[in-house]
Amino acid sequence: MTERLRIATWNINSLRLRAPLLPGLVEALRPDVICLQETKVPDSLFPVNVPAQLGYPFAAWRGMKGYNGVAIFSRLPLRPLDIAPDWCARGDCRHLAVTLDLRSGPVELHNFYVPAGGDVPDRASNPKFAHKLDFVAEATHWFAARTTLPRTVLVGDLNIAPLEHDVWSHRQMLAVVSHTPAETTALAAWQRRGFYDALRHFVPPEKKLYTWWSYRNRDWRASDRGRRLDHVWVSQDLKDNLRSHTIHRDARDWPQASDHVPVGVELEV
DNA sequence: ATGGTTGAGCGTCAA
Numbered sequence: 059m060t061e062r063l064r065i066a067t068w069n070i071n072s073l074r075l076r077a078p079l080l081p082g083l084v085e086a087l088r089p090d091v092i093c094l095q096e097t098k099v100p101d102s103l104f105p106v107n108v109p110a111q112l113g114y115p116f117a118a119w120r121g122m123k124g125y126n127g128v129a130i131f132s133r134l135p136l137r138p139l140d141i142a143p144d145w146c147a148r149g150d151c152r153h154l155a156v157t158l159d160l161r162s163g164p165v166e167l168h169n170f171y172v173p174a175g176g177d178v179p180d181r182a183s184n185p186k187f188a189h190k191l192d193f194v195a196e197a198t199h200w201f202a203a204r205t206t207l208p209r210t211v212l213v214g215d216l217n218i219a220p221l222e223h224d225v226w227s228h229r230q231m232l233a234v235v236s237h238t239p240a241e242t243t244a245l246a247a248w249q250r251r252g253f254y255d256a257l258r259h260f261v262p263p264e265k266k267l268y269t270w271w272s273y274r275n276r277d278w279r280a281s282d283r284g285r286r287l288d289h290v291w292v293s294q295d296l297k298d299n300l301r302s303h304t305i306h307r308d309a310r311d312w313p314q315a316s317d318h319v320p321v322g323v324e325l326e327v
Numbered sequence: 328a329t330g331g332t333t334g335a336g337c338g339t340c341a342a
Contacts, residue, residue: 124334186341317342
């Protein structure tokens, strides 16, 4: 007995500001599960009625004041999965893991918000860049230490565009944080710990693919200087269960748009 | 080399 499972991921860049945009996401992607990053709301101020009003009776969140923050809204029952460490021992709210209970059995879901890394791609002079690399390395080791990775989905804003055609200009981006060899090598090592790039399953690597366009371009669509910072990975055992994907570019033109657009993947499990 | 824009929340910092 299989069922469709649609998972969406979106860096919403303030949940409280952009909650009115969520019905548009639901209408466009019809997700069973919505993973959000940069909710920018402490747990004490979390708008607890938002997920239920959207049609998602199950929800989990982890937020703090001012920045970071992740949340998962679900139509399926979910159970918190508190097995991960406090990444880089910072008390950040950059990861939320749950178990989804499907008829066919549990699916483990990880929602990540990887540090952006600041402006200077140098570990010695820029602590934010060091934090980013340390975060990815720690996540890599943590997943490597797990003996098996059954029915696992990892999504989120990983803040790294790993492939040549994940950026508008590979040559011009090699020294720009998000596409430096240090980052793309590190992300590839993480992915190799049992994961498969679900978006590149649908879009061949020689084709441009972006999920983020800077606020600092006058006309994002015309300049199209995008990057693929948002990702969906599945464990190898789910590779053959992938059915479709969506990059909802229209969302970049929503009123008060986020600089990231919603991304979705559909599985049959 | 620089600046361009946005959000949180009131200082600037983070992106």
